[in-house]
Amino acid sequence: MSKLFQVFKFELLRIGGRRSYLFTTLGIPVLAVLIVFGIQAYQDWQASRPPEETSAEEEDSKIEKIGYVDLSGLFGEPGLFSAGGLMTSYATEDEAHAAMDAGDVDTVYVISADYMNTGAIKRYADNFGMSSMAADSMFRSFLMNTLLKGVDRDLVTRLDSDILVREHRVSAEDGAAIVKDEGASFLLVYVFALLLGFSTFFGAGYLMQNVLEEKENKMVEIILSTIRPLPLLAAKVLAAGLLGFLQILCWSIAVIYILGRLGTLTPALASISIPPMMLVWCLLYFVLAYLMYGGAYASIGALSPSMKEGPQMAVIVTLPAMLPIYFTTLFAESPNAGLPVFLSLFPVTAPMGMIQRLAVGEVPLIEVLLSLALVALTAVGTIWLSARLFRVNTLLSGQMPKLRDLGRIVREN
Amino acid sequence: MNREHVIEVREVTKKYGTHVAVDALSFEVQRGEIFAFLGPNGAGKTTTMRMILDILKPDQGQIAVLGGALTEEIKDHIGYMPEERGLYRNVPLVDLLGYLGGLKGMSQADARRRAIQLLEQVDLGEYQKKKLTELSKGMAQKVQFISTLLHNPELIIVDEPFSGLDPVNTQTLKDMVIDLSRNGTTVLMSTHQMQQVEEMGHRLLMIDHGRRVLYGPVDEVRSRFAENAVVVEGEGDWAALPGVKSVDVDEFGREYTLHLKDGVTSDDMMQALAASPVHKVRSFALAVPSLTDIFIQVAGRNGNNHG
CATH class of the missing domain: 3.30.70 (Alpha-Beta Plaits)
Incomplete structure (x- = not known):
């Protein structure tokens, strides 16, 4: 068994076996699933109870009864809408108000005389809430049906329904071709971009914590007398990366399961289609981004004097890396504009930037490959740098070196 | 390299910026001897030991260990106990020692078996499943020492092995070092406890400001100053x-x-x-003057302030 694998296995078990890690990785998702189960069990219990008998009078009282005054002379009697006393016409506002005071109606609408020009309608009610919205919807249907009397019934129903929007992006190059159905696919890929961010930074965080621990417990000198810094760091990078990935995987499974239980995800999943190539890009960016940020975090860990300073210093990497998320709107509207292109090529912001561009439009292959190559090169650089700093700095006094000394420290060993 | 020389250091120099930590240093450590490495604080001892272990690279000169340049395989035949003690604090002792033995090329089963045997030898057998956080400082130091010789190394390099130990524990570790030497293990020991060097050491090297100031068999060096x-x-x-x-x-x-x-x-x-x-x-x-007298005389002559 190689030394690299031994360190990898040991770190995996040592960090992965901690109660805090187990609770965060398994405990929280299990707890969330149990809560959902609890809510569902309560709902099932409620549903299984025999319905309480309600009188016809009580049933009636739940439905908002509408009175209206037509000053425009366009609408007349309620016709079909008068069924069950649902809607009543009054000649004057006083009559309508008297009916409301007597409890015959709950809401009074007054259609103004110049309704056709202004659309003005006054509404009177004791209170405003969900039932008022239902009354508004009902009254709107009455107005439409009356005004469109004689028009095809299906047409009226269509006009009265909400519009169903499905977004299609038109290619910027040819200006005509419909290139992509986004909808649910965009949502899932966007979620993947966020998961990519979370998982890479969780993993990188574990790595930094591990390096700082190694410094604090003075173990590093013994280990370095046995294994070279690069394989040592590689083992730590792999272990922390896998632990971060497992954590996100558990959370993702829990979220998908919970949404499935709630019955909201299944139809959405059915309509989702992600091109296989998109998944390949996402996976490549996950691996390379983790290595790049992991190397940077490990370098920060090697430079930081203690557990307190490390996470504070990590903001230097985290903030710029998240920059594309702040420009999400720009990425969605103009994915091939100057800034999105720059952010998707600049290594620090490339993972988040390119995933967002890929999610919303076509990106020239050469740009994706260039971006991946730059991220890979930077990853090699940060891992190499962390190994150099890990080797020297950890063995020094434990004080934070000055910025001007960094070059010398890296060169000297 | 001479077969009898376990370590050969030739004209080795190491600088930190403008500060010369080790200055054209040369010496040999012979097979099976207890070699005392002396010098005032900041003389360059730790830097030299780190270079021997390939943790630091020399700027100039050559170092040969166990027959040649230090490879990963040769590292498996060396045990090292640095001055700054440290082990994972929240791992059971037997697991920790099993891991360290594994890194030195032992099988997990062998490493654990040997760990238990050595823990029992230093009266820590009952603590094998405890964590370091549950042990006293002296106990932790014994565990650290065990981790150094767990894999039956040919060469052990120990930095201040007896510091902070009570007389009983000091004697226990001294006996172990002497046994190791008798069984052919070479010991390079850096210490400020001259009494231990007089009792155990075969040869010594004293450096100051990175340069060699005393070198040779302990008795011969003492006679030289007599x-x-x-x-x-x-x-x-x-x-x-x-x-x-x-x-x-x-x-x-x-x-x-x-x-x-x-x-x-x-x-x-x-x-x-x-x-x-x-x-x-x-x-x-x-x-014949004591080594302490010689140390003070030599270090004082070189302008060290011991405070």
Whole structure:
């Protein structure tokens, strides 16, 4: 068994076996699933109870009864809408108000005389809430049906329904071709971009914590007398990366399961289609981004004097890396504009930037490959740098070196 | 490389910026010996040991260990205990030692078995499943020492192995070091405890400001610093003896140091005492300075401030 694998296995078990890690990785998702189960069990219990008998009078009282005054002379009697006393016409506002005071109606609408020009309608009610919205919807249907009397019934129903929007992006190059159905696919890929961010930074965080621990417990000198810094760091990078990935995987499974239980995800999943190539890009960016940020975090860990300073210093990497998320709107509207292109090529912001561009439009292959190559090169650089700093700095006094000394420290060993 | 030399350091120099930590240093460590590595604080001892272990690279010079340049395979035959002690604090001892043994090429089962055996040898058998956080400082130091020799190394490099230990634990570890040496393990030991060097060390190297200032067999180095004098216990007028230049008496009035005139040897003085009817001698020895005296003399000459 190689030394690299031994360190990898040991770190995996040592960090992965901690109660805090187990609770965060398994405990929280299990707890969330149990809560959902609890809510569902309560709902099932409620549903299984025999319905309480309600009188016809009580049933009636739940439905908002509408009175209206037509000053425009366009609408007349309620016709079909008068069924069950649902809607009543009054000649004057006083009559309508008297009916409301007597409890015959709950809401009074007054259609103004110049309704056709202004659309003005006054509404009177004791209170405003969900039932008022239902009354508004009902009254709107009455107005439409009356005004469109004689028009095809299906047409009226269509006009009265909400519009169903499905977004299609038109290619910027040819200006005509419909290139992509986004909808649910965009949502899932966007979620993947966020998961990519979370998982890479969780993993990188574990790595930094591990390096700082190694410094604090003075173990590093013994280990370095046995294994070279690069394989040592590689083992730590792999272990922390896998632990971060497992954590996100558990959370993702829990979220998908919970949404499935709630019955909201299944139809959405059915309509989702992600091109296989998109998944390949996402996976490549996950691996390379983790290595790049992991190397940077490990370098920060090697430079930081203690557990307190490390996470504070990590903001230097985290903030710029998240920059594309702040420009999400720009990425969605103009994915091939100057800034999105720059952010998707600049290594620090490339993972988040390119995933967002890929999610919303076509990106020239050469740009994706260039971006991946730059991220890979930077990853090699940060891992190499962390190994150099890990080797020297950890063995020094434990004080934070000055910025001007960094070059010398890296060169000297 | 000489087969008898476990370590060969040739003209090695190491600089930190403008500061020269080790300056053209050369020495050898022979197979099976206990080699004492001495020097005042900041003399370059730790840097030298780190270079021997390939943790740091020398700027100039060559280092050969166990027959050549240090490879991963050769590292498996070395045990190292640095001055700054440290082990994972929240891992059971037997798991921790099993891991460290595994890194040195042992199978997990062998490493764990040997760990338990060594823990029992230093009276820590009952703590094998405990974590380091549950142990006293002295116990933790014994565990650290065990981790150094778990894999039966050919060479162990230990930095201040007895610091912070009580006399009983010091004796336990001393006995283990002596046993290792008798069984052919080479020990390079950096220490400030001169008494231990006098008792255990075969040869010594003292460096100061990164340079070699003393080097050779312990007895030879002490003899080199011995002046022309003898120490006696007994009765009589010591100053009246022929060949005696002056006499010093110790603070208890028991031991007399007889400083001899030029050309007079200790053998001459022994004969003179045997022939004298007015002197009674209970003990007679060469006046050899202690290593502590030599250390202070040499380090002081080099302008060190020990505070």
